[in-house]
Amino acid sequence: MAGPPPLQLAIDVAVAAGTLLADFAGRRRDGADIGVETKSTATDPVSEADRAAERLIAERLLTARPDDGLLGEEGQAPRAGTSGYRWVVDPLDGTVNFLYDRPAWCVSIACEDDRGSVVGVVHAPVLGETWVAERGGGARRLEDDRPLQVSSVSTLAQALVATGFAYDADVRAQQGTEGADLVARVRDVRRDGSAALDLAGVAAGRVDGYLEHGLQPWDLAAGSLLVTEAGGCVTLVERELAGQVLDGIVAGGSAVHDLLLDWEVARR
Structure with missing residues (x-):
């Protein structure tokens, strides 16, 4: 795989996007207009924060790994790439929460090959948590390196x-x-x-x-x-x-x- 290791790149880019989004959230709390519009229905919002975060993510990923593909939610045209790898990005998952100043929003970045996701990062800035996974390498909470384990409830x-x-x-x-x-x-x-x-x-x-x-x-x-x-x-x-x-x-x-x-x- 040419270019930097995808997991660390995904972590770095997700954290950078989270910082940008936190700045937008602070500006909105102070009364700034962050360009809120709607998409599929009147209850499906998008803002300049979503778009700016996706632009940052796309620029940093493709600068580091220019041969990769990209699929994002907001505005970025799908890019096929030539490396066999594709980044799948949700720059702001939980936009409604974000706009209501609720903490349950995150940046989600994955890198896929023809067998599915190779790495995945979910970064929640307000919650102060980042979860990461690498195919065949397990999943963990980044802040304390704690392994993740699903529950064993059986009913x-x-x-x-x-x-x-x-x-x-x-x-x-x-x-x-x-x-x-x-x-x-x-x-x-x-x-x-x-x-x-x-x-x-x-x-x-x-x-x-x-x-x-x-x-x-x-x-x-x-x-x-x-x-x-x-x-x-x-x-x-x-x-x-x-x-x-x-x-x-x-x-x-x-x-x-x-x-x-x-x-x-x-x-x-």
Whole structure:
């Protein structure tokens, strides 16, 4: 692999983007206009903070490794590359939280080859935590080098499950109905508003499982590797909700993953 090692590069770039975003957050608290607009629906925001962070990430990654490809959420045209490696970037996962000055937002960076993610980094500046994984090398919390390990909970009734909802109102209505069924079967449900942080939470054993529909590759690329390298299981799924075919994910320790997947399949 030509260029600097991807894991350390991803860490350095994620931290730099997190610093930039924290500056935007401070400016917004002080009353500055950071150019908030909407994307797919009126409840799906994007800001200049998202775009600036992605520009920084793209510039630094491709300066260091100019032959790599790139897929980002905000504005960057997909780049094929010639090296066989592609960076998959969510510059600000949890934009709604960011705009409401809630701490659950992060930078998510993964590097993929033809077999999937090679490295993954999820950096949460306000939380002061960074989770990293390397294929075949395990997953860890960077600040104390603590290995990540998924939970060993083996029943749905004892499982704390994370989830999320799409921006489309009709899809959300159906998800709400299904969520009512799920919450009756599990210990409880959490909805933090960041897929990457939910997957990091599964990897760290802070939730027992996670499932969500309406996701994109940049939502999942880094966090999925965290889960599998922490001993968990991940299955990509597809569902039709409110007439739309949506990509999704089921993740968790092996037992809870299988039980959630069974529940998911039964909803089809």
